Amino acid sequence: MFTQVPQPLAYAESLMTQFAKLARAPDGPALLSAFVRGLTELSGCELAQVYLLDATHTRLGISAECLDGVLRPLEATSPMANYYEEELMQFVLCQNRIVCLEDLSSSLQKTDFLPVVTAPWRSLLCVPLVNQHKSIEGLMLCASQRRNELQGVADSLRLLGSFVVDQLHVLQRLRHPSDLVRSAALGPPSISGYGLIGESTAIRKISSLISKVLHTSYTVLLRGETGTGKEVVARAIHDCGPRRSKAFIVQNCAAFPESLLESELFGYRKGAFTGADRDRVGLFDAANHGTLLLDEIGDMPMQLQAKLLRVLQEGEIRPLGSNETHKIDVRIIAATHRDLAVLVSEGKFREDLYYRLAQFPIELPALRQREGDILDLARHFADKACVFLQREPVRWSKAALNQLSDYAFPGNVRELKGLVERAVLLCEGSELRPEHFSLCNEKTAECSRFNVRKRLEQFERSLLLDCLRKHDGNQTLAARDLGLPRRTLLYRLGRLNINTSEAYQEAKDARSHVVRF
Incomplete structure (x- = not known):
């Protein structure tokens, strides 16, 4: 030395x-x-x-x-x-x-x-x-x-x-x-400084993890149930970090089929495919020097996972239809409600990409695990709703607060926010009471088992199977009947693990049953 x-x-x-x-x-x-x-x-x-x-x-x-x-x-x-x-x-x-x-x-x-x-x-x-x-x-x-x-x-x-x-x-x-020394608040990070509401041990741990990863280039993987605030934490990492003056872009990986998601992320050159009449900048380029949040990363197709892995390892991309690669400087934050380790064991997610994304994992707690935070969040959402509706602030009755405290909130913070905003809208007086909230306390366990996402998946699965049976398993006719491109239909069938041959066999058995009758 x-x-x-x-x-x-x-x-x-x-x-x-x-x-x-x-x-x-x-x-x-x-x-x-x-x-x-x-x-x-x-x-x-x-x-x-x-x-x-x-x-x-x-x-x-x-x-x-x-x-x-x-x-x-x-x-x-x-x-x-x-x-x-x-x-x-x-x-x-x-x-x-x-x-x-x-x-x-x-x-x-x-x-x-x-x-x-x-x-x-x-x-x-x-x-x-x-x-x-x-x-x-x-x-x-x-x-x-x-x-x-x-x-x-x-x-x-x-x-x-x-x-x-x-x-x-x-x-x-x-x-x-x-x-204390002025200009040097070296104690635990301020919860409000990251836009997080609450004083529970779980939320303080999240705040501490944010402070540790804030000034690094590590890839962050946000895990947690739907509605726990993964995008809020991602935005806090961006807004409080050195990239806050640059773009913050969110892309839901489950919102597009594979081909569209690839062009959305990487961009394309004119003539790359039918309909590509001009160059288009992808989200990686749009978020250059900023932050890109890949939401629902567990739903990303396998082939595209390999391309994302190269972006994380080499820091370069190649737009569709181009022979040249170029460097980018983007902070990647991934978010998912699914267990990626289980998906890896099932062969539905690349193991090398999983370990690359999980460089710094942050597990977001469910609202029922954040003891004491429900009432702080409820008051916060009520105040914001009153400002939005341009009305006087409302008071909380003790019965309403007790009702919220006893509820498990299967939809987490997102559900709480919707309930409070609706209650403020229904409240004609100056006090929020239990009748302004529509809670199913006696069905809490059932609600937690069947959240909105699962119910929508069940409905979509039933709809696709009925349409395939109607057309004897013919995917082209089924896609036309549903008003979807055939490629989109194939993507949704794969995501829901629907076997078209089984649907065809069910339709065939049903017809033979009708004939014999």
């Missing part, structure tokens, strides 16, 4: 002295002040700064600065200043990498965040601050007006910075909350 330092033993002694001095700091402000002063001594730079992320990891504020041996008072720092959009700082935070620039005059990087001084800044070192859980909480910066070899001290300063971050947590737990 000290091989590139001119006097290794003297530097090591100075470094240990700084560790001992920082360990004796009585509070957060004193710790950060001693840290930036120590950085100037160890690096030999005129400037040292510490920047810390807020609870939502969307704002980066300066928390301590030492310039020419003089500490900058914390009160002089504007609480509204946000350095998160600075390209250099964002690169350090998102890539978790040390940046060392030995000649700023020839660098293309903007350094507007550096204070204005008489002589120009020549050297710069920017190091991420990582806690014991390997989560980034900010960065430290050293700058000099002369050419300074800073690479040799980078690793040791990174270790010192990690010690400071962890020590800051210890001091926060020991002192009164009013003495």
Whole structure:
């Protein structure tokens, strides 16, 4: 670690002295002040700064600065200043990498965040601050007006910075909350900061997982029952992350047959197929530098899964009808209500794609598992409904709250939202009462077993089988009767595991039965 330092033993002694001095700091402000002063001594730079992320990891504020041996008072720092959009700082935070620039005059990087001084800044070192859980909480910066070899001290300063971050947590737990360091809320992430409602243990765990994956490029797999808020979590990862200024696009993989889904995702060139009279940009290109949510990934056809795997591995796509590939930079978030591990064992989902998607899985809890959150969510939805309807806020009767608390909500948050909005619409007075809600508490178990998706699948399966029997298993005639393209019919038959030969045999047996009669 000290091989590139001119006097290794003297530097090591100075470094240990700084560790001992920082360990004796009585509070957060004193710790950060001693840290930036120590950085100037160890690096030999005129400037040292510490920047810390807020609870939502969307704002980066300066928390301590030492310039020419003089500490900058914390009160002089504007609480509204946000350095998160600075390209250099964002690169350090998102890539978790040390940046060392030995000649700023020839660098293309903007350094507007550096204070204005008489002589120009020549050297710069920017190091991420990582806690014991390997989560980034900010960065430290050293700058000099002369050419300074800073690479040799980078690793040791990174270790010192990690010690400071962890020590800051210890001091926060020991002192009164009013003495917290401004601009550095390093406690548990704020639930409201990610748009999540509730204070249950389950939802706090989700918030914690979001904060850990927010500034990484990992592929996230959101799993959970229908209506648990998978798209809300995906949008939180996008809106609170470094890609929030770019596009956020959602594609339901069960909404299109294979051929249409492929052209929708990858785009196509003019003449790629019949009807392709112009070039069209796919969703991967449309979401470039942003986020693409692939909802219901478990329903993606096998052939298309192989193409998605290449996108995840190589970061490149080839539109339909094109001979050339090109690079894309898209964060993929996948969501499903199905158990992909079971689909893999059944041969309906690629194992290699499953492990690639499950790089960072997040299991969303059902609403019945979020103890105490139902009433918070209900009040939130009621307030929003009142604003939308332009009416006075409504009160909640104790009986209505008890009724909601006792209900299992098989449709989860989506069902709760619909029930509350309907109740507000039905409520002619100023208080929500049990009669405004249509709940089937006595049939909760039955409702949970037969949710909306399963009922629709049963209806669709029955309709397709009846049509196939009517036309003796002829798929072309059945598709024409249903008003569907034959390719779409084949896709739906495959998704519902309908065997056309069995339908034909049933129709044949039925006819023979009628003749014998």
